[in-house]
Amino acid sequence: MSLTAAQKFHAYANPARFMALSDRLLAPLWALTLLTLGAGLWFALFNSPPDYQQGETVRIMYVHVPSAWLAMLGYSVMALASAVALIFRHPLADVAAKSAAPIGAAFTFLALATGSLWGKPMWGTWWEWDARMTSVLVLFFLYLGYMALWATIEDPLRAARAAAVLALAGAINIPVIRYSVVWWNTLHQPASVFRMDGPTIAPAMLLPLGLMAAGFTLLFFTLHLVRMRAEIMRRRVRNLRLARADEGEA
Amino acid sequence: MAEFFHMGGYAAYVWTCYGLAAAVVAALVWQSLSDWRRQSSLADKLEKAAGGRVRRAAAPAREDDR
Numbered sequence: 001m002s003l004t005a006a007q008k009f010h011a012y013a014n015p016a017r018f019m020a021l022s023d024r025l026l027a028p029l030w031a032l033t034l035l036t037l038g039a040g041l042w043f044a045l046f047n048s049p050p051d052y053q054q055g056e057t058v059r060i061m062y063v064h065v066p067s068a069w070l071a072m073l074g075y076s077v078m079a080l081a082s083a084v085a086l087i088f089r090h091p092l093a094d095v096a097a098k099s100a101a102p103i104g105a106a107f108t109f110l111a112l113a114t115g116s117l118w119g120k121p122m123w124g125t126w127w128e129w130d131a132r133m134t135s136v137l138v139l140f141f142l143y144l145g146y147m148a149l150w151a152t153i154e155d156p157l158r159a160a161r162a163a164a165v166l167a168l169a170g171a172i173n174i175p176v177i178r179y180s181v182v183w184w185n186t187l188h189q190p191a192s193v194f195r196m197d198g199p200t201i202a203p204a205m206l207l208p209l210g211l212m213a214a215g216f217t218l219l220f221f222t223l224h225l226v227r228m229r230a231e232i233m234r235r236r237v238r239n240l241r242l243a244r245a246d247e248g249e250a
Numbered sequence: 251m252a253e254f255f256h257m258g259g260y261a262a263y264v265w266t267c268y269g270l271a272a273a274v275v276a277a278l279v280w281q282s283l284s285d286w287r288r289q290s291s292l293a294d295k296l297e298k299a300a301g302g303r304v305r306r307a308a309a310p311a312r313e314d315d316r
Contacts, residue, residue, distance in 0.1 A: 055259075056257040060267045063268060064267070106278050110274050113267075114267045219275070226283060226286055230285045230290075233290045236289075240297060
């Protein structure tokens with residue numbers, strides 16, 4: 001790569017405006033995240049009733065449902081950013097897509113693990129190969145495959161294209177997960193919050209669930225900004241090294 | 251208090267769930283922040299080592315954006 005090409009790529013990969021804006025946003029975002037999560041945990045653990053059927057295990061819901069929500073949100077952000085990267089070549093889009101993946105993968109893992117911990121006492125099984133659980137497991141593997149693709153292709157521009165195609169192809173799984181409990185007979189219960197006829201969950205449980213979901217969502221976007229900033233820096237480091245190597249040759 | 255930790259007999263499931271979530275979130279936060287610190291200090295070091303000429307060449311967006 002010649003110095004001018006490195007310079008050109010760098011101009012795109014170093015959007016100063018994004019860095020300045022995100023720098024100002026991060027402190028208030030962290031504060032808001034901690035506040036919301038703290039309030040959510042307080043209600044989830046101390047100030048909400050046990051379920052009449054499930055007893056205290058219902059408290060697992062306040063971690064499980066927001067985790068599953070982030071698993072879906074993370075992939076949607078990734079797929080959307082990938083589409084923008086492929087179509088408009090926006091300089092920040094593939095940074096955004098790449099940075100969403102590890103967060104989404106972590107929360108998909110949490111959704112699966114906490115679901116298992118809830119399933120054992122309530123359904124009598126850690127795992128069942130039903131539509132909801134299997135499609136979420138596929139989501140987890142899509143995240144891992146996406147991250148592996150980024151890791152194996154050295155050139156960020158080529159890696160971004162290949163990973164974006166994978167992310168978009170895998171996006172078909174998102175509606176499959178959403179409607180899996182409707183299309184198939186599953187052990188998993190259907191939606192009880194986002195329904196056409198309104199939530200069917202008790203208000204005393206909807207409040208901690210809503211706070212935890214909001215807190216998790218804030219955490220997602222805060223971490224996403226931190227990771228995007230780190231990724232931009234990683235590219236700056238790469239380009240500075242390339243420029244130095246070029247100078248050494250000249 | 252003991253009753254609270256007992257979780258109606260489901261302590262093992264409920265507390266494992268919350269403990270696991272706390273561990274995964276803590277690891278994710280730690281990894282994200284330490285990656286940011288490492289990359290930005292590396293970039294600083296390389297820019298200093300390269301001196302003003304490459305610094306200007308390496309960050310043209312900065313002047314354009316302001």
